[in-house]
Amino acid sequence: MPDAVVSHTLLSEFDVFLFRAGRHYKLYEKLGSKEITVDGVPGVYFAVWAPNALEVSVIGDFNGWNPYSHKLQVRWDSSGIWEGFIPTLKNGEVYKYHIHSNTGEHLEKADPFALHAEVPPKTASIVSTTWYDWEDSEWMYNRRERNALDRPFSVYEMHLGSWMRDPKSPEKFLSYREIAERLVPYLLEMNYTHVEFMPVMEHPYYPSWGYQITGYFAATSRYGGPQDLMFLIEELHKHNIGVILDWVPSHFPGDSHGLYKFDGTHLFEHADPKKGFHPDWQSYIFNYGRNEIRSFLISNAFFWLDRYHIDGLRVDAVASMLYLDYSRKEGEWDPNELGGNENLEAVSFLKELNEAVSKYFPHVQTIAEESTSWPGVSRATFDNGLGFGMKWMMGWMHDTLSYFKEDPINRAHHHDKLTFSAVYAYTENFMLPLSHDEVVYGKQSLIYKMPGDEWQKFANLRALYLFMYTFSGTKLLFMGGEFGQTSEWNVNQSLDWHLLQFKPHLSIKKFVSKMNELYQAYPALYEKAFSPEGFFWIELEDRANSVFAYCRRGHDLENDLVVVLNLTPIVRRNFRLGVPHPGEWELLLNSDDQTYNGCGIAVKKSVNADPVFWMNQKQSISLDLPPLAGLIFKRKMK
Structure with missing residues (x-):
């Protein structure tokens, strides 16, 4: 001894x-x-x-x-x-x-x-150490460009334990290092700029997906040790892929070995159950008004940014932190000192967190999962905001999926669901998420949310992805969505990689890869992602035909892109489309192309604009619109 x-x-x-x-x-x-x-x-x-x-x-x-x-x-x-x-x-x-x-x-x-x-x-x-001989200095030096708000930001959201399992032993997890061998080439093939890991902090209950944390400073040992996770992050950085961690400062579980009643008293959690107990998750809420807890939580954020070279924190369940009455009935909460329902201590904490991260890690992004209309989530604290870099656009997600679930024959009656988000799209720095939450608990996989037969389902999904990648904001897609996973996400097993032997699934994977490629190649899609100057409608009232058209614009107006969507299974012949500039317009992408398992309706690769005023534009082009498809056009430069 x-x-x-x-x-x-x-x-x-x-x-x-x-x-x-x-x-x-x-x-x-x-x-x-x-x-x-x-x-x-x-x-x-x-x-x-x-x-x-x-x-x-x-x-x-x-x-x-x-x-x-x-x-x-x-x-x-x-x-x-x-x-x-x-x-x-x-x-x-x-x-x-x-x-x-x-x-x-x-x-x-x-x-x-x-x-x-x-x-x-x-x-x-x-007892362990986080010493590691890092070899990602080039990434760390240059990430200020790759992480900037006027750069492309396309995120692959994934759960490490269920992305892929050992094919010979499906019940066995891959290690962090084994994941690196497979994940890095996959993300390069798919042209993603960032990957987001659902919580990697130690959690006793695996089906909690990592959101019930007991070891905030410990990477889960299910997949290896600290240096193994660092190796995975380093390999991603070496290949210019940023890493975002899902971070959970909103609640923690009541496991006897964890933070709950740590010294026999309500030390980490608020003693008042109206503030300290979360009814939805049967978990406990940090006491944000206690200085030592603020030090603990901000230190934890710094820890992952410092020791693990993380490039961004996606902060979970921000809405549950902001509101005293979140998921509570009348009588289950008390107003704040001003008589409102805001949790002033949590608001103060979030502002301090973002100010501190911005000061000491200026090239890192914090991203809020916040589902309400709280003002200024992604605005600077000096402008009375919370100071996040981005916020998930939950309204866009719900409205868009609701629209695409509709049979095309009914879409004329739901037209506004696809246009309404543009009304408030620039009130925040929005990220467009098609996340894990949308493919669990009976909500169906993305492909099975789509109406129609198999061909129509995949055509609709391609159109949905084209809309997401060409609409204002940054992008996030949960694993499996990129190849049309048919079953809901199951944390206890691998994704259904065998589906890639079938052409529709392989084709949608190629399409997502192409969309990521175009998104990064054309500044009009990202330079003004958070500004109304980067987007305007060309056609938003064609309810009868379920046709939408808009322009994306970067700093150089000569490089405008025009997008048109036909969201019915009917071919629109000789459709006239207004365009913002004269000259020749080239077809950049057709989601109905046979390369992506489309039906291959012929669309001219290039068309000259006529001096015909149309859709409030001084010139226009005539073309055929394929069914359940989107087209992207760019000006042909001389």
Whole structure:
């Protein structure tokens, strides 16, 4: 058994001051377990915040899980931090904290700052390190361009454990390194700019998809260790693919080894159940008004950006943080001090988070999953906004999917569902998401949301994707959608990759790859993605024919693109389309092309504009519109 605990600290008085003020953003350098050398003796330093504990000790295999042999010492400064150095211990040691609470309870808790954990269902922490010899300096230096708001941003959303499994053992997860071997070439083939991982932080309940987190600083050990995840991220960066992490500061589960009642009291969560318990998810809500919790959460955001070189954080369930009455009935919530339903403490926290990230990681994006009309989510805090870089456009997603679900014979009556989002499209920096939430719990896969026979389903899906890629905003598509996954997403199995042996599925995959390619190649599709100057309707009132036409525009007006959609299965012959410029217009893409398993209705590859005023444009072109299809035209430059 190792020697007794030696008094030692890594925390200065200034560290403690910042922690208690809510302004310590790198607590992961000070708290948790760290292999160090003290007076020439190697060992492990432990530090944990448990202000309402009577005693705290480190237990593990090294001492037979004896809570009396290795007790930590509480600091003299009333910070509530217990610390100490145990000689001879090293990385790889399994441990927990034994906490004797002032309520009389004896608790065994995982380390909130642990960098690694046992593979679930085991729950202990593991002494580890995030040291890594990174080789992605070129990406890190240049990502300010690739992550900018006027650059293409096409995101492949995925769940690491169910994207692909070992073909020989479908029940076996691929490791982070095995995923790297397969994912990097796939994303390159598909021409994505970014990938978004659903939560990788340690979570005991796998079917929670990672959204019920117990180890906020530990990458889940289901797929390997910290350096294995770093290798995956590094490989993506080496191939110019940005990495976004799904981050969950909105709630955490009540598992006995986790954050809930950590020292026997409501330490991390708000003590008032009206603020501290989430009725939808049966989980617990952080106390955003407590300074130490703000330090914990912002430090966690910094940790992934700093130690793992993450390029963006998609912040989950922001709406549930902003509103005191979120998912609560009358009498289940209390108004704030101003009499409103806003959670002022959470608002203040989100602003501080975004200000801090913007200051210390200026080329990183924070993206809000926020489903309400809260103003200024993606506006600067000095402009009374929350400070996010982007916000998911949930209204666009719901309206667009609702429209495409309609049989084409009924679409004339639902025309506004496809045009309404343009009314508010520039109130925020919107990302257009077709996310995991839309392909679970009986909602059907994207391909099976589409009406008609097999050909019509795939034609509709191609048209939907063309609309998404050519509408204002950045893009996100959940895994499987790119090849027309037929079944709903099942976290317990791989995607149905065998479908790619069938032409319709292989063709839709080629189409998504092509859309990603065009999206990056033509500045008109991304330079003014968040400005009304980058979009205008050419035709938005042709309800009878379910035809839509619009122009996308970048900095150079000479490079305007014109998009026209025919969302009925009827060929529109000699259709006249207004265009913003005279001259020759080239067909850039036809979603009905036989290359993508379309029916191949002949569309002229090039057509001259006539001086015929049409659709409020001074010139126009005549063409045939294929059924359930979209066309993209560009000016032919001399």
